[in-house]
Amino acid sequence: MSEPASKIVVRDVYKTFSTKKDDVQVLDGVNLEVREGEFLAIVGPSGCGKSTLLNCMAGFEKVTSGSIDIDGEGIVGPSRKRVFVFQETGIFPWYSVWDNIGFGLGKKMAFDEKHEIVMKYINLVGLQGFEKAFPNELSGGMKQRVEFARALAVEPDVLFLDEPFGALDAFTRLEMRREIVHIWQETKKTCILVTHDVEEAVELSDRIAVMTRRPAVVHSVIDNPNSRPRDPDDSGCRELKDQVFEILGVERRV
Amino acid sequence: MNPRTFLPALVGFTVFVGFWHLATLGNSIGDLPGPWITIVGLIDVARQGLLWKNIVASVFRVAWGFSLAALIGIPLGMAFGWFPRLRNMFNPLIQALRPISPIAWLPFAVIMFGGTAMSSDLSAIFLIFLSAFFPIITSSTSAIASLDVKYVRSAENFGVNGLEFFRRVALPAALPQILTGLRLALGIAWVVVVAAEMLGVETGLGYQVMDSRNALRMDYVSAAMVVIAVIGLLLDTAMARVESTALARRGMAQR
């Protein structure tokens, strides 16, 4: 078996935000490699720069120094091949579910073709019958499903997930975790999930990158040896959780 | 009409008219007119055909001034919102001109538009324009400047840019705030038209107030005031309805 190919390579990335008052250094020489088709989780303390790193990878923010290559080429900006799923939701309240999911498909596509694609992803995320609904008529979990469908509809190779379940209630969150694993297994995208929830990282990912406090680096990347489907309460998962918590420097009480 | 909102409002109006009646009891024409005298006066001006002519004149001026303000204010405001450099250059100026009451421009307006064919209309329209322009440009600027970064990035992510970005993302996202600005502007415009018609014009509800005062027909003055109130209320209700249907159609009904 050959080494899996690198999809994204982050080399020595520094990022400083300059505000009116002062400069905030967020990333302090981050190195990270994301493999083709893997599910990578990035965990770290709140405010350490996880979203910043993800925004840089997506091309929304420019790095201060260092480089980020995707498929061996430096990124120049956002692209439809790599779609971002936002914390809370980035879907448009003024568009119906159908229009939101079709948003990225472009004006030139014929209606029939567009309809076929939109319906395919409505089915994938289980929102049959809600095509005409507007976001304010949907629950938080359903909105997040719309956003996943909108992202998947353009058939990207990479999904950037920035705490996509952060705003959901505990029950919906568990349901959506199962859903995203299902989507990932079905579509084989490279998924990069930012979360502050270690259990979520352990349940979902192939590997976990642990970041330090700000200014942040990636402290280490841990393989997740547990086979799917996973139960976060079995011994393998708990061991991994402890390992991550130890790196994060948090005493874990059972 | 909803009885739960209508009945309390009716009580409020009744109390007001009651006090008005008591306070003006025994007054004759030339003094402060009571509600009954006002109604008689209202029927009187309506019969003479003057009322209708004045209403049309005022509404016509507001329609022109307000539409021009919207036509110029919305795109300009959105441009200011999108381009920080432009905003930094012109927004302080706008905010400095904004507190000047449009009425203060009246002498200049009369000079500027005097002698032209529609001089009286033009100066009133110009004042209405000014009064509506500032709230419209300010709300449009801030609507775009405060666009949710998630919407901007989503559009960028899917390669939606330029005019398409404007039409599919910026405009709908800014719409609620722009509509609020328009409604506010229309209210101010209606207040200002009456003042704008007190000098240099010979039609309009403002003219009716001034002219009746000069003729010592205080009943016609209060009749004009009642008409001004009713039309103002109608305009605001219409605008509120436009606002809520426009938003509801886009899944953004306010709660």
Ligand SMILES: Nc1ncnc2c1ncn2[C@@H]1O[C@H](COP(=O)(O)OP(=O)(O)O)[C@@H](O)[C@H]1O
């Ligand atoms: N645009 C910005 N301007 C200034 N500071 C920022 C900006 N974006 C993020 N930061 C700062 O960078 C730090 C890391 O933010 P973020 O990446 O959102 O953290 P995380 O996602 O790990 O919680 C925070 O202290 C935040 O205040």
Ligand SMILES: [Mg+2]
């Ligand atoms: Mg974050």
